[in-house]
Amino acid sequence: xxxxxxxxxxxxxxxxxxxxxxxxxxxxxxxxxxxxxxxxxxxxxxxxxxxxxxxxxxxxxxxxxxxxxxxxxxxxxxxxxxxxxxxxxxxxxxxxxxxxxxxxxxxxxxxxxxxxxxxxxxxxxxxxxxxxxxxxxxxxxxxxxxxxxxxxxxxxxxxxxxxxxxxxxxxxxxxxxxxxxxxxxx
Amino acid sequence: xxxxxxxxxxxxxxxxxxxxxxxxxxxxxxxxxxxxxxxxxxxxxxxxxxxxxxxxxxxxxxxxxxxxxxxxxxxxxxxxxxxxxxxxxxxxxxxxxxxxxxxxxxxxxxxxxxxxxxxxxxxxxxxxxxxxxxxxxxxxxxxxxxxx
Numbered sequence: 001x002x003x004x005x006x007x008x009x010x011x012x013x014x015x016x017x018x019x020x021x022x023x024x025x026x027x028x029x030x031x032x033x034x035x036x037x038x039x040x041x042x043x044x045x046x047x048x049x050x051x052x053x054x055x056x057x058x059x060x061x062x063x064x065x066x067x068x069x070x071x072x073x074x075x076x077x078x079x080x081x082x083x084x085x086x087x088x089x090x091x092x093x094x095x096x097x098x099x100x101x102x103x104x105x106x107x108x109x110x111x112x113x114x115x116x117x118x119x120x121x122x123x124x125x126x127x128x129x130x131x132x133x134x135x136x137x138x139x140x141x142x143x144x145x146x147x148x149x150x151x152x153x154x155x156x157x158x159x160x161x162x163x164x165x166x167x168x169x170x171x172x173x174x175x176x177x178x179x180x181x182x183x184x185x186x
Numbered sequence: 187x188x189x190x191x192x193x194x195x196x197x198x199x200x201x202x203x204x205x206x207x208x209x210x211x212x213x214x215x216x217x218x219x220x221x222x223x224x225x226x227x228x229x230x231x232x233x234x235x236x237x238x239x240x241x242x243x244x245x246x247x248x249x250x251x252x253x254x255x256x257x258x259x260x261x262x263x264x265x266x267x268x269x270x271x272x273x274x275x276x277x278x279x280x281x282x283x284x285x286x287x288x289x290x291x292x293x294x295x296x297x298x299x300x301x302x303x304x305x306x307x308x309x310x311x312x313x314x315x316x317x318x319x320x321x322x323x324x325x326x327x328x329x330x331x332x333x334x
Contacts, residue, residue: 027253030245032204032212039241040212042204043282044258062305063298080202080214086251098211107306109314111324127328132252140321148295151302153316173215176234 014180019167022095023049023056025087027129030080031058033070033101043067047079047160048125052117054162054182056097059108059122059155068103068156075100077160082171086132094171099162099182108155187279191227194259194285195219198246203229203274205242205265213237219244219274226266226273239267244274247282258282 032042045067048057056079060067071077082094108114111122138145166177195201204214213236219227227244231237242265247258263276281290306313 028247028249030202030204030214030247032214032243034212037241038206038210039243039262040204040206041243041262042202042214042245042260044245044247061298061302063302065301065305076211078204078212078214080204080216082202082214082216083247083249085249086253094216096214098213105309107311107314110317110320112317112320123324126324129253130325130328133254140318140325146316146318148299150316151298153321154302154314171216173217174232176232 015165016093016167018089018093018169019095019165020049020051021089022081022084022087022092022167023047023051025089025092026081026084027086028083030082031067032078032080033067034074034076035066035070036073038074041066041070042080044083045079046125046129048118048121050118050121050159056099056160056162057118057122058158058160060103060158061152062107062154062156063151065156068158071101071103071158075102077101079160084171091170093167093169094173095165095167096177097160097162098164098166099160101158101160103156103158106157108157109153114157187276190259190279190281191261191276192221194257195221195227195246197257198248202245202247203231203237203242203265204245205237206240207236208238222273226275227261229272229274231272237265239265241265242274244276256283257285259285 027046028044029047030042031045032040035041045058050057079097084092111119114122163182165180168177200216200218202214203217204212207213217229217231219229222228244261249256259282260280261276262278263274266273266275
């Protein structure tokens with residue numbers, strides 16, 4: 001149904017195309033950060049696959065900064081893609097990305113502030129979301145919702161650099177995942 | 187806490203279990219937790235799972251094809267291994283999207299604004315202005331693409 005082309009595969013040629021499709025097509029993934037005492041805590045996020053850098057970007061509001069605070073203390077994170085609803089993919093794998101994350105202090109309010117190659121991917125995701133959620137127009141047009149929700153659009157850019165990618169064909173967790181160690185790439 | 191778990195957990199076919207590997211790195215997979223009637227959730231995990239007993243969390247979340255009708259909650263607790271069996275012992279229910287009704291949504295807006303103000307004040311930053319016109323233009327572009 002989307003008229004938007006998928007982004008290029010990028011720098012992870014060892015990954016099967018069905019895994020890359022998961023990165024490009026899933027709406028949500030489950031991001032785990034480590035809180036105080038190394039307690040893992042997981043929340044759904046909308047990651048952006050930055051293929052040219054073989055990285056993932058999560059834009060998180062400064063009104064919900066706990067993920068960023070956790071990452072600044074403990075950069076080890078994981079990102080599980082296991083909920084395919086809305087992806088239009090048939091029987092996709094589940095994919096676990098393990099890596100290190102960075103969450104700089106800089107606050108972004110305009111996607112146009114992003115680097116050009118990332119901007120393209122952000123716009124792609126934004127347009128896809130708007131196409132599926134026409135109610136988004138309400139947030140942008142009403143002065144009341146603009147006042148109430150402006151904080152939601154003040155974002156920190158979390159960048160996740162993977163070191164290990166595991167995937168379960170067909171999303172079957174009963175079998176051992178296949179694995180790519182990124183240090184092996186190159 | 188168990189009243190909320192018993193109310194919301196059956197709405198999900200599976201949950202995301204997150205814990206730590208021996209090296210201290212987070213690892214997640216989906217599983218199907220079942221209340222064991224003794225203060226825990228029984229988990230059937232495959233033998234390959236590299237998780238260690240200790241702090242863990244369970245996330246349940248869902249949305250529809252249009253990323254609408256969000257529902258989510260997180261349980262924080264302890265992952266224990268009893269022989270070959272795994273048990274998750276919840277310690278805290280953390281509501282997410284779609285739980286708590288209108289009051290919860292008002293609280294979400296209020297807390298978001300408050301946290302944002304503190305974040306900016308603590309760092310000596312001015313409150314940035316959201317470029318609504320730019321967002322409107324992206325929206326209009328997407329609408330034209332849908333219209334063909």
